[in-house]
Amino acid sequence: MNVHFWGVRGSIPTPLSSQQLRLKLIAALQRIKPEDIESEEAKEKFISSLPWWIKGTVGGNTPCVELTLNSGEKVVFDAGSGMRAMGKFSDPPADGRYHLFMSHFHWDHIQGLPFFDAAYNPTIIFEVYSPFPDMKEFFAKQMIAPYYPVDFSVIEKHFNFHLVKPGETIEIGDASITCAKMSHPGDSYSYAVCEGGKKFVYATDTELSTKDFVHTPEKSAVFENADVVLIDSQYTVEEALRKVNWGHSAFCYAIDFAAEWKAKKMYMFHHEPTYDDRKLSTLLDAAIWYANYISGGSLDIAIACEGDSFDL
Structure with a gap:
């Protein structure tokens, strides 16, 4: 992928x-x-x-991550403002079908959908997956007057909605996708994609605590032995302690979590909006040092930057 x-x-x-x-x-x-x-x-x-x-930047768009599976299907995680850029610069799926998995429906994760060009193309089908039964209503509410000039009813005919549950497996091509519930105001869900013997985990908007380190069947199915985990690393410890119950994690907590679940590589994600690139570079250096200290070099650390891609 x-x-x-x-x-x-x-x-x-x-x-x-x-x-x-x-x-x-x-x-x-x-x-x-x-x-x-x-x-x-x-x-x-x-x-x-x-x-x-x-010479570069992590970028300023809110969450949207595109997976192109080995079989050619397109899987998209969240519809933040980055989705607009995806619509401008990414090739549409060959089969004309996007598989959109939603972690949750806070504004920073849905605000890109009304600006996604393909949403207005009636030949493109959107399969939307979420554990939230009101997902269609949530999309529609941000597109009502006076907040947006085009009503969701204009495009909803080519949107299909699928309710998923933790522990359930969704098959897309040769890939299997599972989810787990995380701690976040109003709830959020992480997803694992397994294809060709590789596992990618999308784990945004989570406030990690001791219960997340307990090896339940639900958590194990998603996090155990991931090749790559993309995870909420929004804060320093000092800021995380000041923002308890805000729903996000310090980067070192994310490293502890990734190491506990034996991930091979972790990408810092969901960057704090007040942190500039220099600050994020400092945090990355600290994260690399800390990961080497606790894992003996078995956990590789990187930072997610807008426009970057990799094969798995």
Whole structure:
């Protein structure tokens, strides 16, 4: 399967500000030497040598992750503002059918759907999966006047809704998908996709606690021995302690969780909107150190960046 990040920011879309761009330029200029501008090749080499937080960005769109299965089917997790970009730059599924799995229905996870081009194409079918029985109503409510000019009734004919339950297995092509309930205000659900002997886990919006480390059949089916787990790592510990019951986790709690469930690689996800790229780079460095300390190097750590993709 191929995994592509279209939106990785938490809570609210967060565009790169002019001040943040200015600080990136200053940081780059502080590193430059005369030989770095002697030729086009030297300039390219200099830019390539810059830290990722200077030459790039994690992005500001809210959650949307696209999986292209080995069999060609498209599985999408959440419909945050990143879904708009997916509609502009991703190839539609060959079979004309999206399989959209919803973790929950807070605004930052649904606000991209009204701006997704394919939603208005009657030849495209959307299979929507969620443990929330009112999923259709939740989509429709954000598209009523005066909040949006197009009513959901205009597009609902090519949306099919499927109620799923923890412990149930959904088969799509050669992939199997299961879910588990997590701690979040109003509830949220994590999903595991297994295909070709590989497991990818989407675990956004979760406030981890001791009960999440208990090996229940439901949790084991989703988290045990994942090749990659994409998980809510929104806060530092200090901020997590100030925001108890807000529904998100400190990055070190996410690392403890991934290590407990024997994941091979963890991506930090659902980034705090007030954290700029430099702050997130600092957190990534701390996360890598901590993961090496507690796992002896068995858990690889990365940070989810908008536009990045990988094969699994």
